[in-house]
Amino acid sequence: MSTPKQSGDSLDLRVFIPSVLVIAGLVLPLILFPESGTALVNAAFAFATGKFGWLYMIAGLSVVLFLVGLAVSRYGNVRLGGPDDKPEFSYFSWVAMIFAGGIGIAIVNWAWVEPIYYFMGPPFDVKPASDAAAEWALTYGQFHWGFTPWAFYCLPAIPIAYSMYVHNRPGVRLSVASRGLLGRYADGWLGVILDAVVVFGIVGGVGTSLGLAVPLVSQLSSGLFGIEPSFMLDIGVLLIWTAIFSASVWFGLAKGIRILSDINVWLAIFLLGFTFLVGDSLFMVEGWVNSLGKMVSHFVEMSLWTDPVGGSTFWKDWTVFYWAWWIAYAPMMGLFVARISRGRTIRELIIAEMVFGSLGCWVFFAVWGGYALELQVKGTLDVAAILNDGGIPSAVQAILNTLPMSGLVTGVFILLCFIFLATTLDSSAYVLASVTSRKLSGYQEPKRSIRLTWAFLISGVGVALIQLGGLKAVQTSTIVVALPMIPVLVILAWSLIRWLRQDFAKKVMEPHLVIEDHHK
Template sequence: MQHHNSGDDRLDRRVFIPSLAVLIAVVAPMILFPEAGPAAVSAAFAFATGQFGWLYLLAGFGAVVFLVGLAISRYGNVRLGGPDDAPEFSYFSWIAMIFCGGIGIAIVNWAWVEPIYYMQGPPFGVEPMSAAAAEWALTYGQFHWGLTPWAIYCLPAIPIAYSMYVRRQPGVRLSVAARGVLGDHADGWGGVLLDAIVVFGIVGGVGTSLGLAVPLVSTLVSGQLGVAPSLGLDLGILAIWTAIFGASVWFGLSKGIKILSDTNVLLAIFLLAFTFIVGPKIFIIEGWVNSFGQMASNFVTMSTWTDPVTHSSFPQDWTIFYWAWWIAYAPMMGLFVARISRGRTIRELIVAELVWGSLGCWVFFAVWGGYALDLQVSGRLDVSAILSEGGIPATVQAILNTMPMSGLITAVFVILCFIFLATTLDSAAYVLASVTSRKLSGYQEPKRSIRLTWAFILAAVGVALIQLGGLKPVQTSTIVVALPLIPVLVILSLSLLRWLKEDFGSETSLHHLVTKHPAA
């Protein structure tokens, strides 16, 4: 493979130091003032979702409309790379890396229990725990993990990849991709600030994932081994995680991250198939078909429902919370997906995320969510009561215990949890290293030393937050960070459109677009 331009892979202190400062500024008060810190964050969160909930909803809906339009337009044929740039990874590995980087541990956590939560507190004034609540429960799981989240993820990936592989601009970071609008300000403090916010969003998002994952695995492991849950067990689990993803980050994209993602997808398929075979097959299939139809016919309503009159907290608690969470994660996903998508066309990338990403999530929710809902509806297990009393980890454990060979299945599930979170963490450390490197070209990997530094910072943040129980505030602050990221996503989209018009505006023969390269 020819290297078009050698970038500069040294640590960029201009981005690294402010990023670390922002991180410390947010995490330190949580540690020093365990009461006041979280309270301030909760107030900020209530303000952001209460006053700007409509904006998050419009951002999500707008992303779907924009990308579908882009995919069917003539610009869908634009190749993210030179005319001779072949895709770097096989289609399966490419999709696997996109899916695992984007969804991580969260889906293994939520797919079992989320429909039960919706059944307890359904939308649209439906009677809790009723048959209608059960139908909406399956529908909303598909909605909150479907087209809109993947559109939010996909949106920044295209301008970043375009900047890297078509415009050949060195620097794997958001400020570079915003250059179409920001111009030379992208190199100044505005760009640095933008990149520092991105770094904070990534670390906060990853902190959230760790916060979901460690208690879940801790509960399952303690149940299997018959030891009491303790801080020591939590830290031991975190240490194993750090070893797995540290090694993966060390080996880089094609040896580490790709192999972990491939393994992850195969394990997940095995567990989903097993659940389907031992579970209520017809209920799962009918539930999926029904919820797909209900979501399709109510998509616009669900995407824009603010509940302005009765003010139930459903939109804030769920849809707005999720859209904000996806937006906070979007820069990381955009940077990671851009880095692995050289040689693909814009249309291929949109299909990969919106179609395959959504389908992947839908299968989890249809099979695991359907299995859990059937336990509840048929009365075989009162999942709702366990969830209210024991929380998510205890509920997942109880659901797994209803399966044949539950010991073996729980063990496989724990391994899946380990790999799933590791794939999120390694892509996060990889992206953080890219953002804090000077002028990385799209053909380079960031330095190992920088990648490992971030791997250990992520682990350290995780340990600090688990010990202090300060995960909720960090999760919440991540979502507050999502508010300023909405205009950033708009800037990236405008940047992309401006570049596409400049590069391909006049051409009519657009069977295969070959770009006029600016001097690289």
């Protein structure tokens, strides 16, 4: 098995400088002119979702169908590597890194409360707070965190890994993976722009995660330790995160990110198992089975529902928003997953993301979402009212307080939050370092100095935006960036198919398809 070298090539200023300028050009106005900057971003978001919401919907269903077709085709046997390349990580650690890096803190927030939002504001003209609304509440949680999101994550990973490990092209970038279609233009200004936009999308995506995580952990810590909520508490929380993920980034994939992801998954399993045992387990299981059946039978309808006559905004407020959010994260996840998937087949990669990624999210929604919905339906706790008055952090805190040994559970939950976000932040810093390294191969890790540079840049942006309240605007602007990423996904898919047809035109079905001389 080939072992990655400890340090990669030098910083590529040709990509680094435009990337930093793009970030500064979009973040600084939000800091200097928060009101007008936020208004402009919101207007761009309204335009993107209002005029092109239908495009996000079509893109979601198309990506799912494309990957399912690819997995069952003969190209599913293609190994992402040479004949001697073996997987670098165990199957558990590989799937754990994919899941933890892709989901991060978001599911820890939303799994508890998202079904409550749907329960009070259901789709398809269903009466709010009704039995039908409760069924749709669990169903849409499975839908918005299931096959389609993971398909968005998976699509970029395959051509990137193919470029790195089959064609052995240097450069862990989207521009390199687009070379099958763009040719030499991928090395010019077009490729630089593509990579710079990807970098902004990653930093903005991290801003989204920080925007969710810091208020939640600050409020939980405040309640647990009796500390007054303040800006300094927020900064203290962020500094702890910086220390954790900087150390993880420093130690690299095998000794840092892999270990943190493994711990993350075991902690999540413990908390989910505890909630399942102390809650109404039968309600959770039956709720999940029912919602899974409802989602599968209505999958195409939910994927393409735009309610042009009724004028409901549910599909824009939720589905379009989520699809844009997942697309914005897709380049980061594609680059990260490609880097850790050497030696796997295309089919293995699609199954790991679309099947195991979806299953992981469904467990969170079945257990935590089911528990919260049960509290709401039975009148034990009015989660909806708390959400209305105090937002997500207050609602999560109130739900945790209903569990036995709530103090201990809250402490473990805070630890899970720290590790969950750290796994996303370290993956992000690692990918940013890879993208801005000069001719990095898939067998190398980026230099530690470049990894730490991005770790501290991410933290610096986070501190500035928390202080000035610009996180929401960065989250929104990231989602706006998702619109031009849709044609980029098309380019990547097209590039991959062209490569596969050229490389394996005469190959018959084999257990694994590999190019014997992958240096050609």
